[in-house]
Amino acid sequence: MADRTFLSWPFFEERHRELAHELDLWAGQNLGDIDHADVDTACRNLVAGLGAAGWAQHSGAMAGESLDVRSLCLIRETLARHDGLADFAFAMQGLGTGAISLFGSEAQQAEWLPQTRSGQAISAFALTEPQSGSDVANSTMTATLDGDDYLLNGEKTWISNGGIADVYTVFARSGEAPGAKGLSAFIVPAGLPGFEVVERQQVIAPHPLATLRFTNCRIPKSALLGQAGGGFKIAMSVLDVFRSTVAAAALGFARRALDEALERVSTRQVQGAPLFDLQMVQGHIADMALDVDAAALLVYRAAWAKDSGAARVTREAAMAKLFSTDQAQQVIDKAVQLHGGDGVRDGQKVEELYRDIRALRIYEGASDVQRVVIARQTLGAYQGGA
Structure with a gap:
């Protein structure tokens, strides 16, 4: 049985101890027979299950709320101990909409967070590019103003939940300044014209991964997260x-x-x-x-x-x-x-x-x-x- 004594450390409040205990019980009852052979289906089912049980509520924060990082960590630690793919499914609901939780307008939050926190929509975080992994400031994908819209052009790769996500947080060079100061973040729903999945990537611990390509993909100005150049x-x-x-x-x-x-x-x-x-x-x-x-x-x-x-x-x-x-x-x-x-x-x-x-x-x-x-x-x- 996993050590639980760390929950008595002063980092935690009673609600954290209750969360860890209840999630551990739920995971023991629901994560014992996850079929990893079909990762797309498994992840869809896991997101739906985490949403139905209320655990995905912790993945995002609406206006007036704040992300509780201790809860996020306890949930990920507990899920990972039981099943790595379950941890992945929860983690991406949080990372994929983290920018919406932290920087989204009330309208943007109202449109997407109820869906992702209930498990009805899957999210993804599209930052990495073929020539820029950890060097975010070197991103080359572009977002060009065209009237009341932006046109997205470029590629993202190694994108977790790529191919199965319903909504992507996408970072692109909008040109306000060179380097890091010229990037912006956008909310991009799946299925838009000019947005395609060009490769599904296989890795040693399978989970949904893909390369995405944007070719004059048109999104409205309202898709911008925060300020232009603040990506x-x-x-x-x-x-x-x-x-x-x-x-x-x-x-x-x-x-x-x-x-x-x-x-x-x-x-x-x-x-x-x-x-x-x-x-x-x-x-x-x-x-x-x-x-x-x-x-x-x-x-x-x-x-x-x-x-x-x-x-x-x-x-x-x-x-x-x-x-x-x-x-x-x-x-x-x-x-x-x-x-x-x-x-x-x-x-x-x-x-x-x-x-x-x-x-x-x-x-x-x-x-x-x-x-x-x-x-x-x-x-x-x-x-x-x-």
């Missing part, structure tokens, strides 16, 4: 919130790997004694437990800081994502090793976790990018203090 700020603000939740998902994977390892070393016999009796095995378990707790502290520090009113938690979120995803990879690798040949057998949970974790060290800012962010933030704080 970079919007993207960074959204990632500031949701980067901590990626760390939480990695933490959920790591907790599950530790549980699977504890079960293995407690029941597997070696020379007439439990595998756990070997001191080297005890060392592995100790390292895994240490990494899990250290990751949890970083994750929920970042979430608590944001919920407590910090304008930005760039450094804290980057630390949480870097440490949690990298160390979860190590925890899961140890779990695979402790399972021996069974650890790489198709259908084993630790083998699934081994595939699930790898992408988290890349998306929403690769590990090396997080190191750059942390270094710059640390230097900036030092120089500011000096």
Whole structure:
């Protein structure tokens, strides 16, 4: 059984403990037989199920509300511990509409958030381009004013929920200034003329991914999120919130790997004694437990800081994502090793976790990018203090 003692930490309120308990019960009853063979259907069903059960309500915030990052992290950690695709389905409902929650007008929120929070519509976040992943300021897709409309031209790639989403938050160069100051964010419904899915991408832990192409795709001015030229700020603000939740998902994977390892070393016999009796095995378990707790502290520090009113938690979120995803990879690798040949057998949970974790060290800012962010933030704080 996964450790629950962390819920008594002062980062949390009673409502967070109740949320974690209720979701864990629901996940145990509803996520045991997810068919990963057809990921499009599975994700559609998961979004609908999360919406019907009320969990997707936490993915967005209407006017007058605020995103509760601790709840987002607890939900992602719990879902990831049970099923990686369930975590993905919830996460994209939040990331896909994060810009609408944070920067959308009341009309934009009223049009889309009730649909995504109820599971009736699937959302996506279209930022990455073939030549610009983490280098958002280098985006080349364009949004050109044409009367009362914008014309979108260009490509987005590695877009989660690409091909199944009903609404996309799309970032494009609107030209107000060079570099980061010339980007804007737009709400783009699926199915518009000039908007096509040109490739579905397959990865080691399958989930819906696609390359999108826009060719004179016409959208009204009312699709603009926030101010023209404010797209970079919007993207960074959204990632500031949701980067901590990626760390939480990695933490959920790591907790599950530790549980699977504890079960293995407690029941597997070696020379007439439990595998756990070997001191080297005890060392592995100790390292895994240490990494899990250290990751949890970083994750929920970042979430608590944001919920407590910090304008930005760039450094804290980057630390949480870097440490949690990298160390979860190590925890899961140890779990695979402790399972021996069974650890790489198709259908084993630790083998699934081994595939699930790898992408988290890349998306929403690769590990090396997080190191750059942390270094710059640390230097900036030092120089500011000096």
